[in-house]
Amino acid sequence: MRIAVIGVGLIGGSVALAAKERLGATLTGFDSSPAALSAALRIGALDSGADSIAAAVADAEAAFVAVPVGALPDVVGAALEAAADDCVVTDVGSTKRAVVAACADQRFVGGHPLAGAETAGVEHARGDLFDGATWYLTPTANTSGMLYERLHRMLHGLGAHPAAIDAETHDTILATVSHLPHVLANVLVSEAANMLAAEGERLPATGPSFRDATRVAGASSTIWTDIYLSNRDPLAAEIDAVIERLSVVQAALRAGDAETIAAWNDAAAADRRRLLEAQLAGGPVFELRASVPNRPGVIAELALELGRAGVNITDMALYPAADLSEGVVALWIAGAEPARRAQALVAKLGFPVARA
Amino acid sequence: MRIAVIGVGLIGGSVALAAKERLGATLTGFDSSPAALSAALRIGALDSGADSIAAAVADAEAAFVAVPVGALPDVVGAALEAAADDCVVTDVGSTKRAVVAACADQRFVGGHPLAGAETAGVEHARGDLFDGATWYLTPTANTSGMLYERLHRMLHGLGAHPAAIDAETHDTILATVSHLPHVLANVLVSEAANMLAAEGERLPATGPSFRDATRVAGASSTIWTDIYLSNRDPLAAEIDAVIERLSVVQAALRAGDAETIAAWNDAAAADRRRLLEAQLAGGPVFELRASVPNRPGVIAELALELGRAGVNITDMALYPAADLSEGVVALWIAGAEPARRAQALVAKLGFPVARA
Numbered sequence: 001m002r003i004a005v006i007g008v009g010l011i012g013g014s015v016a017l018a019a020k021e022r023l024g025a026t027l028t029g030f031d032s033s034p035a036a037l038s039a040a041l042r043i044g045a046l047d048s049g050a051d052s053i054a055a056a057v058a059d060a061e062a063a064f065v066a067v068p069v070g071a072l073p074d075v076v077g078a079a080l081e082a083a084a085d086d087c088v089v090t091d092v093g094s095t096k097r098a099v100v101a102a103c104a105d106q107r108f109v110g111g112h113p114l115a116g117a118e119t120a121g122v123e124h125a126r127g128d129l130f131d132g133a134t135w136y137l138t139p140t141a142n143t144s145g146m147l148y149e150r151l152h153r154m155l156h157g158l159g160a161h162p163a164a165i166d167a168e169t170h171d172t173i174l175a176t177v178s179h180l181p182h183v184l185a186n187v188l189v190s191e192a193a194n195m196l197a198a199e200g201e202r203l204p205a206t207g208p209s210f211r212d213a214t215r216v217a218g219a220s221s222t223i224w225t226d227i228y229l230s231n232r233d234p235l236a237a238e239i240d241a242v243i244e245r246l247s248v249v250q251a252a253l254r255a256g257d258a259e260t261i262a263a264w265n266d267a268a269a270a271d272r273r274r275l276l277e278a279q280l281a282g283g284p285v286f287e288l289r290a291s292v293p294n295r296p297g298v299i300a301e302l303a304l305e306l307g308r309a310g311v312n313i314t315d316m317a318l319y320p321a322a323d324l325s326e327g328v329v330a331l332w333i334a335g336a337e338p339a340r341r342a343q344a345l346v347a348k349l350g351f352p353v354a355r356a
Numbered sequence: 357m358r359i360a361v362i363g364v365g366l367i368g369g370s371v372a373l374a375a376k377e378r379l380g381a382t383l384t385g386f387d388s389s390p391a392a393l394s395a396a397l398r399i400g401a402l403d404s405g406a407d408s409i410a411a412a413v414a415d416a417e418a419a420f421v422a423v424p425v426g427a428l429p430d431v432v433g434a435a436l437e438a439a440a441d442d443c444v445v446t447d448v449g450s451t452k453r454a455v456v457a458a459c460a461d462q463r464f465v466g467g468h469p470l471a472g473a474e475t476a477g478v479e480h481a482r483g484d485l486f487d488g489a490t491w492y493l494t495p496t497a498n499t500s501g502m503l504y505e506r507l508h509r510m511l512h513g514l515g516a517h518p519a520a521i522d523a524e525t526h527d528t529i530l531a532t533v534s535h536l537p538h539v540l541a542n543v544l545v546s547e548a549a550n551m552l553a554a555e556g557e558r559l560p561a562t563g564p565s566f567r568d569a570t571r572v573a574g575a576s577s578t579i580w581t582d583i584y585l586s587n588r589d590p591l592a593a594e595i596d597a598v599i600e601r602l603s604v605v606q607a608a609l610r611a612g613d614a615e616t617i618a619a620w621n622d623a624a625a626a627d628r629r630r631l632l633e634a635q636l637a638g639g640p641v642f643e644l645r646a647s648v649p650n651r652p653g654v655i656a657e658l659a660l661e662l663g664r665a666g667v668n669i670t671d672m673a674l675y676p677a678a679d680l681s682e683g684v685v686a687l688w689i690a691g692a693e694p695a696r697r698a699q700a701l702v703a704k705l706g707f708p709v710a711r712a
Contacts, residue, residue: 176551181569184540186624187601191594193627195532209572213537216565218625225618232609238547239606243599245543250595253588262581268542269574271549 001025001154004060006053006079007032008040011092011113012066013125016045018158021127030056040122054082057089062154064111065091070226073102080105088147094174094223095230096138096167106296109151110138110167112174113160120220128159135160138167139300145292148299149318149329156315163312164303175234179227183239185217285314286339288331290346290353299329305349306331311342330356357381357510360416362409362435363388364396367448367469368422369481372401374514377483386412396478410438413445418510420467421447426582429458436461444503450530450579451586452494452523462652465507466494466523468530469516476576484515491516494523495656501648504655505674505685512671519668520659531590535583539595541573641670642695644687646702646709655685661705662687667698686712 003025005012012029019025029046030053031037037049050056053075057063063079065072072093079089080103090111091099100110115133135155139148155162165173192210228235252260292298299318306313315332331346333339339355346353359381361368368385375381385402386409387393393405406412409431413419419435421428428449435445436459446467447455456466471489491511495504511518521529548566584591608616648654655674662669671688687702689695695711702709 173552176548177566180547181544181565183602183605184544184569185565186621187598187605188537188540189627189631190624191536191597191601192532193630195594196529196631209537209541210533212568212571213540214628214631215568217628218621218623221618221621221625224621225614228609228617228621229612229614232612236606236609238551239602239609241547242543243602245547246539246595246599249539249543250592253584253592253595256585256588258581258585261584262577265542265574265577265580265584267574268546269577272545272570272574274549275545275552275570 001062002060003027004050004056004063004079005029005046006056006063006065006075007067008036008045008122008125009066010120010122010124011115011129012064013040013043013045013122014115014127014129015064015066015092015158016040017043017125017127018130019154020045020047022159023154023157028056028060036122040125043122043125045122045125053078057083057087059084060087062151063087063089065089067091068223068226069093069095069098069230072099076103076108080108083107086147088144088151090137090151094178094227096136096170098230100138100140100167104140104142106142106144107147109143109148111151111155112136112138112170113155114178115160120223130155131159133160135162136170137162137164137303138170139164139297139303140167141297141300143300144296145294145299145318145327145329148303149316152303152313152316161312161314164300164307166304171231172234175231175238179231179235180238180242182216182219182224183228183235184242185214189214189217285332285334286336287356288333288339288343288346288353289356290329290331290351291326292329292351293326302329302331302346302349302351305345306333306342309341309345311338311345357418358416359383360406360412360419360435361385361396361402362412362419362421362431363423364392364401364478364481365422366476366478366480367471367485368420369396369399369401369478370471370483370485371420371422371448371514372396373399373481373483374486375510376401376403378515379510379513384412384416392478396481399478399481401478401481409434413439413443415440416443418507419443419445421445423447424579424582425449425451425454425586428455432459432464436464439463442503444500444507446493446507450534450583452492452526454586456494456496456523460496460498462498462500463503465499465504467507467511468492468494468526469511470534471516476579486511487515489516491518492526493518493520493659494526495520495653495659496523497653497656499656500652501650501655501674501683501685504659505672508659508669508672517668517670520656520663522660525664527587528590531587531594535587535591536594536598538572538575538580539584539591540598541570545570545573641688641690642692643712644689644695644699644702644709645712646685646687646707647682648685648707649682658685658687658702658705658707661701662689662698665697665701667694667701 003019005016008029008031016027027046028048030050040046065076067075089108096110113135152162317330319328333342359375361372364385364387372383383402384404386406396402413435421432423431445464452466469491508518673686675684689698
């Protein structure tokens with residue numbers, strides 16, 4: 001398999017390493033920084049460097065665009081222009097609405113791996129970066145089912161758990177579970193640095209809770225300015241919600257209201273448990289087989305419907321009929337109850353479906 | 357050495373295990389919960405269980421009080437009442453003003469180890485919990501130098517780095533670096549749970565930034581309600597500061613002001629670097645020897661003065677003269693520059709001091 005990576009930083013480099021190591025793929029890369037490209041070649045993430053986006057994606061069966069969010073519409077557009085008809089083009093950006101709206105091509109599937117590290121740059125790239133990580137995919141009604149399935153299997157091969165979601169929902173959720181934590185981490189380090197400076201430049205040790213809460217503070221501005229701005233409306237709304245919640249706690253503190261503080265803290269404990277349990281859901285894997293017409297959007301519809309219902313597709317495979325008029329899609333679902341729900345949902349979409 | 361532990365939860369149990377394993381001490385414990393006491397005996401943290409605070413501290417050379425912050429003044433008071441004249445009594449509470457004000461006894465030194473775990477209860481106690489952890493001590497002008505030194509050496513023996521600080525400064529700093537992160541973690545999990553419920557009970561995977569930011573969310577209400585309330589004024593003030601900072605970012609987001617967002621993020625990165633560098637300060641250890649009069653408060657004065665200047669005392673030892681009228685205190689300081697500063701500060705306090 002030939003894979004192109006456009007933008008070889010931490011994520012692009014890790015995609016390349018994982019694809020080489022685990023899929024046995026041949027990797028071609030491009031980066032607007034010659035130094036980054038050389039570094040990617042030096043660490044063995046790429047088999048060859050290209051001198052343009054077009055040269056990188058020529059002959060590729062899949063192209064991963066891993067550039068800052070603000071540059072995505074242009075760079076994905078350039079990749080689509082040069083890519084073959086059966087090349088799936090995806091990106092790894094942290095917000096999805098803008099790029100999905102700009103790139104309405106059946107070969108494009110927006111993507112976003114929930115993985116990263118404290119350190120940017122290809123020299124920190126790792127082939128195991130995506131092990132067990134959720135990798136959001138944002139197919140649309142335009143998306144080719146064949147290409148979506150290829151990408152899904154590829155990501156599964158990289159060690160990730162692909163999960164379909166629509167771009168709008170993705171950005172709303174990520175505002176809360178990723179962009180907001182980054183904002184709070186920034187606020188917390190700056191507040192601590194400021195307070196400690198006020199205490200006479202004395203910077204004492206901080207505890208584990210502070211280190212955990214601020215691990216992502218001050219992440220690369222090159223990457224994060226774009227992310228914050230591309231998702232500014234949901235993020236600004238989340239900041240309002242946080243200010244509201246902080247004001248409630250603050251009022252209880254000022255009133256010395258132990259009962260309210262304890263109830264508030266217990267509610268947070270319960271919320272955390274719910275979130276953790278949702279993460280840990282799983283169990284034995286069941287296989288479903290559904291017959292679907294071979295037209296763009298079908299696989300996306302199916303994946304989105306299951307995604308909306310909280311059903312995680314562990315793996316999928318598409319078996320087209322000889323005349324390509326229809327196909328069978330196999331879905332592997334973890335847990336008996338989710339598998340049952342998935343079967344009902346697929347049936348409701350009008351596709352014949354059975355437990356394999 | 358005979359050590360008493362009053363309150364055998366995660367921290368009390370870990371003190372006991374570490375003291376047995378590393379100091380070869382004999383441990384007696386008391387807990388108002390018989391189940392906790394049995395569990396502490398079962399895991400081998402205690403040599404014997406006592407049926408009262410008084411029985412536990414009788415004959416002890418050191419007593420650690422590890423009960424919720426709200427109960428500290430009473431329990432420390434009871435321990436001091438029963439303890440021998442040369443028994444050092446300390447606590448491990450997360451706020452220090454209230455207990456230090458309530459217990460003005462020369463045998464009492466307030467303490468607070470910056471260590472913990474996601475899990476409460478003695479069954480999670482570990483002898484290595486304090487390895488490398490800062491352990492704040494809040495001596496006052498009343499504090500016995502002999503007993504302070506004993507405690508300092510003991511904590512060093514448990515693997516911790518003791519650091520002197522006055523109770524007021526401790527609580528102000530901890531409001532920012534510990535209690536505020538806990539509040540933000542609570543707010544974040546509840547906001548995420550709420551938002552995800554609004555998205556149709558679909559609870560997708562969250563990324564590493566969310567998990568890190570919310571690790572401490574919903575910590576035990578039994579412990580934390582007391583902590584929040586005992587430090588409510590500094591904490592409420594910190595919440596004001598956070599709301600102010602959030603409002604600034606929010607305005608820049610709404611204005612689409614990339615320059616301000618990038619500058620704000622860069623400032624957070626610089627603040628984080630400063631904080632990390634302060635943590636990592638260190639180097640080779642230098643020994644200073646100072647001659648000090650043998651009266652209460654001298655060691656505390658010295659430790660607080662160095663603490664205020666950001667000098668960390670890696671270890672200390674006190675060698676009293678035969679007539680106990682004066683003594684030599686040895687201080688080990690990491691780093692040539694801090695050692696130089698420490699020497700100047702000790703000299704300025706009027707004590708003869710030399711590099712050993």
